[in-house]
Amino acid sequence: MHSIDQRFQRLATTYAPGQEVRLAAGATVALPAGEVLAGEPVDFSHGNVDVDAFMPTPSALDEFIAGVNRGGAQAYTDYRGSAAIRARLAGRLAAFTGAAVAADDGLIITAGTQGALFLAGASSIGADDKVAIVDPDYFANRKIVEFLGGQVMPVRLDYLDGGEAAGLDLGQLEDAFKAGAKVFLVSNPNNPTGVVCSAGEIGAIAELANKYGAIVIVDQLYSRLLYPGQTYHHLRASTIDADNVLTIMGPSKTESLSGYRLGVASGAPRLVDRMEKLQAIVSLRAPGYSQAVLNTWFAEPAGWMQRRIDEHRAIRDDLLTVFSTAGDVAVRTPGAGSYLFPGFDGLKMPLHDFVGLLRRAANVTVTPGTEVGPRSVRSIRLNFSQNREAAVRAAGRIVTIFKRHAV
């Protein structure tokens, strides 16, 4: 059994996205003057929701204020969230994902998508359980498993060689199931690479999960921000046993609504029921007034989401040009979402030193690849939901620093 000390030993957040400000406070040695590149600060660790980049969905704040004005009816909902809001969401999510959503017993509103991930994990993973986890994938997935005392079974994502597919190593996934893994936790689109599972991959996941009776928790946070030429296949609309799948979404970076801290999980009632029981002791109930903001979700003004996709695609393509013309930078074109995951194989300094140097010498904040997977020791994650011009200039500075310190 894991002792409390062991439990926290592996839960480090020192290099986690968003925590850089605490790290920066510790840096005291001055850089040589020639090392510093001028340029406005760009924080690629998360999306930019300020006026010069991507503002929240119109009317989000209006809906929040309307929620406050509803008083207790909005402050004190069911733990799983307001019944009226769930009813509204169920129809929209069913239409988007192509499979029915039960508003009453198949849907829960949570404190951020992070809240949904934790509740889903803790509702399906017991101590000593084996859990299949993609490498690389969202930084918290591995940590949730470890905190719960489970055992990570890695499933390699060969994202650079995926071709039309994401590049999931399905043989490794089956090996994990054969070895006893009862849960597969996966983001699709993948965070950090932006790759999207093909129809074949989704079909194979469903088939394997059914064969081994495993639960699949799929984090679809970026599935709305889908670029032209891509098709998104919803696992919940596949042949997978509906009693063994949980789908996590939420209005977040795509809609620039992260600050309201909202997430939604839908799927098997037996798992949603557990999630609500756990939410009761973890954060009591779905975020009170914030829930009202969900009324704007999947109900944006005509053309708004398309414009958002177009704008993100333009930034994506600009950054891809910067990195792919630099030479020696390995990067795959994201099919969805706002993450880019360039790899710098020729880097001749430790990754954390490179990340620190980017912050101090180039005014650029990025997340080290090791936060998203143990193999990514030469990669960095960039959220490109940023001011376009500033992001392009910052990417140029990243390349300059890299070139100075490449073999």
Place this chain on the structure above:
Amino acid sequence: MHSIDQRFQRLATTYAPGQEVRLAAGATVALPAGEVLAGEPVDFSHGNVDVDAFMPTPSALDEFIAGVNRGGAQAYTDYRGSAAIRARLAGRLAAFTGAAVAADDGLIITAGTQGALFLAGASSIGADDKVAIVDPDYFANRKIVEFLGGQVMPVRLDYLDGGEAAGLDLGQLEDAFKAGAKVFLVSNPNNPTGVVCSAGEIGAIAELANKYGAIVIVDQLYSRLLYPGQTYHHLRASTIDADNVLTIMGPSKTESLSGYRLGVASGAPRLVDRMEKLQAIVSLRAPGYSQAVLNTWFAEPAGWMQRRIDEHRAIRDDLLTVFSTAGDVAVRTPGAGSYLFPGFDGLKMPLHDFVGLLRRAANVTVTPGTEVGPRSVRSIRLNFSQNREAAVRAAGRIVTIFKRHAV
């Protein structure tokens, strides 16, 4: 080791406060007409934040909107919360509690006080650890211990016979420590009874915790709503080892700000550090825009809190009159907070039936005592932060129903 099924077996929320609406949907058998008492609905399971009762602190919504307008700076703070807001809070909390608060490493903002409780518990309680828990106490305390695989060591609260003290059985607390309990989780003022620990009790808790090297997590959610004649003794300002105490507060029912879902924990940096690491995987970060509402906390307009105390005292005294003149109702005068915990020893039906009958025949929602402690099989919990007249009439209906079904 607890399996995942065992873990959830004891996490029932069927009768938990706020979940009555889900329960009500299941009631189908009609009551005899003579059984029903006319009267407007009163939901004593939580405070009433509507216009006819207790509205949120003035300017709370303004601060929230200002937070939204700050954009990313408010949406994406440190996981433990905005440094600027923590700096502001640290001074106010130090002044209120009488002991220093370290803004940088001794303070964390959480998703509700429930979030603070869970993170504090999970940061100090390991599997198979013994934890001293007061009976009765806040409903989640016991469940958090059980979910973490710990073992509850009950500490009786003889609230009806406490005299000047709350009535904590200090002998039982020492027995728990002797038996190996490493953590004591306690609410003061107590929820549900409203009793406040005396100077002697706080001194004894500190002494025992120091003697046995135990961590004390004290939930002081209602410590601001203190009635005349009462003195509140802050454990963190006692002789307790500062490295072994966590204090939980938050703007909630006292300030009618529950809907913003905010909590704050302060204390030992080693524990706050763990709480932040855990928050990263549980809800990622302190509630984004909502954090801004903390700027109004302990900074209410002159006289506002005093008026709020006076208004609550008036309701408290009215309800006490209803129950104490009824005969056969055992109730202690709360020294703080907005909970009343009357006991109906002569009740001749099971408690859940009585609670269900109150809902269906009297339009009154209350929380069964068994949610707050296994011994409270004849008690109900009322949050009296309500419209005064409606609350008094509802209390009258409770007594009427009780009399019909008393031995």
